[in-house]
Each structure stands twice: as structure tokens, then as C-alpha cells.
């Protein structure tokens with residue numbers, strides 16, 4: 146067994162340290178003229194963490210570009226722009242023993258995976274169950290092109306390890322040095338200063354200038370046979386990916402959660418990295434995000450502030466279940482409901498006039514779906530259908546839905562119909 150160099154790490158137990166001596170390869174990259182950052186608990190007896198006395202290579206442009214994207218795409222926060230980087234090159238059979246990354250580096254930090262997929266194991270008490278084999282509370286797959294972000298307890302309390310890999314693998318870990326731990330004279334990288342995450346607007350613009358706009362991309366892909374949609378990475382995609390990670394942790398890990406995992410399967414498309422989502426993944430995310438009964442509220446003539454909307458809409462729109470309201474842009478809000486009845490009620494009312502602060506604000510509703518641009522008018526709506534003179538034997542829901550399906554997708558039968566009168570709603 147051999148292990149990739151882990152001597153940058155701290156908090157290894159004795160058994161783990163023995164395996165560390167078998168370390169193989171570690172490329173450390175930093176800025177020119179800077180003293181060498183040696184993250185080392187090495188054979189010379191150096192302590193773990195940053196050593197201030199050796200000069201290492203500057204960050205190559207390729208890695209700087211990755212850093213820019215990590216910040217612009219909301220993977221790392223702008224106050225945590227990495228200024229150091231470690232490249233782990235695993236040959237077949239290499240592993241990384243349980244460790245906690247040195248606190249000379251601030252949190253969050255992240256690791257990008259290349260060449261092959263492997264699992265990373267987390268646990269406050271990781272056991273060595275065989276040579277290069279570690280067991281812990283949770284194993285998370287690290288697909289090629291994925292980014293794993295470590296923060297909170299996952300970075301500071303739990304240890305992590307990678308068991309022997311079956312094929313060659315490369316990981317790049319980006320970290321920012323703690324201010325107090327920086328080598329003396331270490332100047333910040335000028336072209337990484339002032340990095341900011343893309344705003345949703347800028348994100349859209351960037352998408353349309355660097356790749357196909359969301360909608361035309363979708364149309365094109367609608368013709369693909371494999372039922373997959375490819376879009377440029379956007380903050381919302383990243384956000385969605387974050388949620389999957391959090392969801393996994395919530396399900397499977399017992400320590401308090403303050404950690405995010407991001408899996409982004411990046412592929413290069415026309416020279417730009419893109420993310421491929423299966424339709425089923427998009428559907429799962431819609432459910433996870435409670436967007437099954439999401440509605441867009443459109444205020445064409447201005448709107449009251451969000452606090453007022455949150456107070457007034459549930460009361461004035463007679464909402465019976467939960468109602469979560471957020472702002473999409475100056476004219477649109479997203480209303481997340483949790484019961485079908487409220488959805489039908491809001492969708493089938495032509496316009497609401499929300500009273501707030503002695504003013505009336507017109508709000509029209511429309512269906513939300515991930516592909517609809519709130520600014521583009523839709524032909525999809527909800528309407529009640531009346532079926533006069535329907536014989537009582539057809540009042541069963543099955544019969545009514547069958548008849549209504551001639552017009553659209555039936556959603557529900559109203560109380561009057563249930564009580565043997567005559568209404569059904571369709572989409």
C-alpha cells in the first residue's frame with residue numbers, strides 16, 4: 146500500500162502517521178518569491194501546517210482560472226479566495242489516510258476531482274479496516290469534475306480519508322491561508338483580488354455570451370434522445386447541487402450540519418464547462434426544494450415590500466396551507482405552496498388586488514416551471530370546467546378526470562362536484 150503525501154495535515158493518530166511515512170507525491174503551488182508553503186508533518190520533524198521558509202512555484206494561470214470560477218459560481222465565498230493549492234496525484238492503490246486539514250487554512254476550502262471517481266469517507270472516528278481501507282459514518286462519491294466543499298464540522302470535527310483508488314486519480318485542493326499564518330512578505334495575488342460571485346443577472350448574461358441562452362439551449366436539447374438537458378453552470382445550478390449534498394448529509398451524518406458538498410459533473414462543451422442534469426434529477430430537485438406547487442406572482446404596476454407581501458398574501462388570497470414567498474425580481478415573486486387546493490385557487494383567479502399600506506396592487510399569477518422565463522407570457526393556465534347535465538354515474542373522479550383530459554391535464558375535483566354537483570378543474 147502507498148499513500149499520497151498527506152504531510153500537510155494535522156491531527157493524525159499514531160497508526161495513521163505510520164502510513165504517512167509511505168507518502169509519495171505532493172505538488173505544492175504558490176506564488177513566486179513567496180516562501181515555500183510546506184504543509185508538513187515530515188520526516189525532518191517539521192510541524193504540520195504552513196512553513197514560512199521555503200519558496201514554491203507561483204499559482205499557474207490554469208489554477209487561477211479555476212479559482213476565479215469557484216468564486217464566480219458561488220462555490221467558495223469571496224472572502225475566502227484560495228491563495229494556495231495542493232495537487233494530489235494518486236496512482237492505482239494510493240490512498241489518503243484519515244486527517245483533518247491543517248487550521249493554517251481557513252474554511253471553507255474545496256477539492257476538485259479528476260480522472261476517476263472514488264469515495265471520500267467522513268467520520269469523527271474513522272477506523273482503518275485494512276491496508277488503505279477506512280470506515281466511517283458516511284462515504285460520499287466524488288465523481289470526475291465534482292467539487293467537494295468542506296466547512297464547519299465536516300472540516301473541523303470529522304476526519305476524512307480516501308481509500309486506495311482502483312485507477313489513477315488527481316485531486317486539486319484549493320485553500321486560503323489564515324492571515325496570521327502567512328509567510329512574511331507574502332503579497333496577495335493581484336489578479337485574484339476583488340473576485341465577486343456572479344449576480345443572477347450577470348450569470349444570465351454570461352451564459353448567453355459564452356454559451357447558448359438557457360431557452361434556446363433547452364430547445365436544442367429537447368431534440369436529444371437521451372433525455373438529458375445541458376446548461377452552462379449557473380448559480381442556481383450550483384445552489385441546487387449544494388442542496389443535494391446537504392440532503393445527503395442530513396440523511397446520513399449524525400454531526401450537526403454546517404457543511405456543504407457540491408457535486409458538479411462538469412463536461413467541456415464548445416470549450417466551456419457545462420453541467421449535465423438528467424430529467425429525473427431536475428424533478429427530484431423540484432421536489433426537494435418544495436417547488437411542486439410553485440407559482441409566480443406578477444406585479445406589472447409595482448409591488449409592496451416583501452414583508453408586507455408575506456403578511457398580506459396568505460390572508461387576502463385565502464391560502465390554507467403553508468406559503469413561502471420570495472422575490473424573483475422587481476416585478477415577480479415566487480410563491481411556494483404546499484397544498485393543491487391553494488395552487489388551484491391562486492392559479493384559477495385572473496388577478497388579485499393585494500391591499501397593503503392603503504394601496505391596491507394588482508398581482509396576476511402564472512405557473513412556475515424551471516424553463517419558464519417570468520418575463521415571457523405563457524399560454525398555460527388553470528381553469529375550472531363546468532360539465533352541465535353530467536349524469537350522476539359520471540361524478541366519480543375517474544370519470545370526470547377522463548372527460549376533462551380532452552381539454553388539458555385534470556388537477557382536482559371541487560367540493561361541489563364531490564357532493565354530486567358539477568365542476569372540475571384542468572390545467
Ligand SMILES: O=C(O)CCC(=O)C(=O)O
Pocket residue numbers: 154231233241246256258265287305307315316318
Ligand atoms: O483527494 C481528495 O479528494 C482529498 C484530498 C484531501 O483530503 C487533502 O488534500 O487534504
Ligand SMILES: [Fe+2]
Pocket residue numbers: 244245246305
Ligand atoms: Fe484533506
